[in-house]
Amino acid sequence: MSSPPPTPATEPGAGEKRKGFFRRLRERLNKGDSWLTYDLAHLLPGGKVGEEFIEEMETRLLTGDVGVDATQQIVDGLERKLWRDELGDSRAVLATIRDSMLGILGPCEQPLRIPDDVRPFVILVVGVNGSGKTTTIGKIAHRLKSDGLSVMLAAGDTFRAAAVEQLQAWGQRNNVPVIAQGTGADPAAVAYDAFEAARARGVDVLLADTAGRLHTQENLMDELRKVKRVLTRLDPAAPHEVLLVLDGGSGQNALLQARRFNEAIGLTGVAITKLDGTAKGGVVLAVARELQLPVRFIGIGEAIEDLAPFEAGPFVDALLGAPGERAPR
Structure with a gap:
């Protein structure tokens, strides 16, 4: 007979609470500003992405405690898209960074x-x-x-x-x-x-x-x-x-x-x-x-x-x- 699934250490019916928690997280991280993307429009004059922009992102990631290995993985993702001419605007930049971050964090999303x-x-x-x-x-x-x-x-x-x-x-x-x-x-x-x-x-x-x-x-x-x-x-x-x-x-x-x-x-x-x-x-x-x-x-x-x-x-x-x-x- 198969055993019942383990109990997750979460409160029952907590969907709304989860939404509220991550909304508060966004408000409180660095006092509500995204240290990585708060002035993205100014970093992309005319919407053009180049090596200078990627170097700036690398600096921000390192000073944001992301660490050398994780920063390199994110920057590599940006550079690959740049070489393929797939970073046409800020939305493409954000999507690329997001995908790289999820690639790092996704496997670690394991509730107790x-x-x-x-x-x-x-x-x-x-x-x-x-x-x-x-x-x-x-x-x-x-x-x-x-x-x-x-x-x-x-x-x-x-x-x-x-x-x-x-x-x-x-x-x-x-x-x-x-x-x-x-x-x-x-x-x-x-x-x-x-x-x-x-x-x-x-x-x-x-x-x-x-x-x-x-x-x-x-x-x-x-x-x-x-x-x-x-x-x-x-x-x-x-x-x-x-x-x-x-x-x-x-x-x-x-x-x-x-x-x-x-x-x-x-x-x-x-x-x-x-x-x-x-x-x-x-x-x-x-x-x-x-x-x-x-x-x-x-x-x-x-x-x-x-x-x-x-x-x-x-x-x-x-x-x-x-x-x-x-x-x-």
């Missing part, structure tokens, strides 16, 4: 899914200090509960008392239990206790927080490896998801973090937060192009509805959108 036959499903959440890790855990817990799943939180950031308190506050807000120990406790012991408690109580999903750490701190990376080993001893498949939370405003440093965390413990997905304010959003392309990891969620603010599953098409439209210039669908 919770299989029905894995209990507890363990999500280990990692990242540097200030990336929005604990807040992201609280928002994911809210989404999972909205899907009818039972959730438990593990306060594995034992170095900051405030981190435990923050996670406990999210637990109270979502009405989910939080397993915690005292400040300075062994994070692996917290993970062990939380897993055993989740299994004993028949909890569907265990979300495990970890202490924020710089990707250059090898001793703390060893600690993460220990947490992962402990979970694997309890369930050979655990953790079932290793989710890296990245600050979308941290530029190319986010790519360095993603690379290092992936090398250290093996990531299965990323969540990119804080894509509001001054963040350009290009780092999503950089991470997707180099690591080809699923982008599970993106966040655009502090409110609980400001975290949503990543969708490549609306995200690219938000990057390219500008008054009077919209990529054709």
Whole structure:
């Protein structure tokens, strides 16, 4: 007998909410202006596309945190069309850029899914200090509960008392239990206790927080490896998801973090937060192009509805959108 499909970590009936989310994303990215195409008409005097224009696009992509590899892929697409005399106007330019971006991001549009036959499903959440890790855990817990799943939180950031308190506050807000120990406790012991408690109580999903750490701190990376080993001893498949939370405003440093965390413990997905304010959003392309990891969620603010599953098409439209210039669908 075939098993039922896994449960997507999305709120039911959320079509209108998704539209609202990506509309807010477009408004908030770089304060509403498209850093790539905001003055496209002025860059194409007489509508003519040439090498100078492509060089300008290359500069904007690089300064927009898109990264060298992703920028090269997009520029190559423009140059191929230019050689074929297929860049006749701004709409052709936008369509070409959009296609290239979708080619990079499309394979990474993979929502987090919770299989029905894995209990507890363990999500280990990692990242540097200030990336929005604990807040992201609280928002994911809210989404999972909205899907009818039972959730438990593990306060594995034992170095900051405030981190435990923050996670406990999210637990109270979502009405989910939080397993915690005292400040300075062994994070692996917290993970062990939380897993055993989740299994004993028949909890569907265990979300495990970890202490924020710089990707250059090898001793703390060893600690993460220990947490992962402990979970694997309890369930050979655990953790079932290793989710890296990245600050979308941290530029190319986010790519360095993603690379290092992936090398250290093996990531299965990323969540990119804080894509509001001054963040350009290009780092999503950089991470997707180099690591080809699923982008599970993106966040655009502090409110609980400001975290949503990543969708490549609306995200690219938000990057390219500008008054009077919209990529054709």
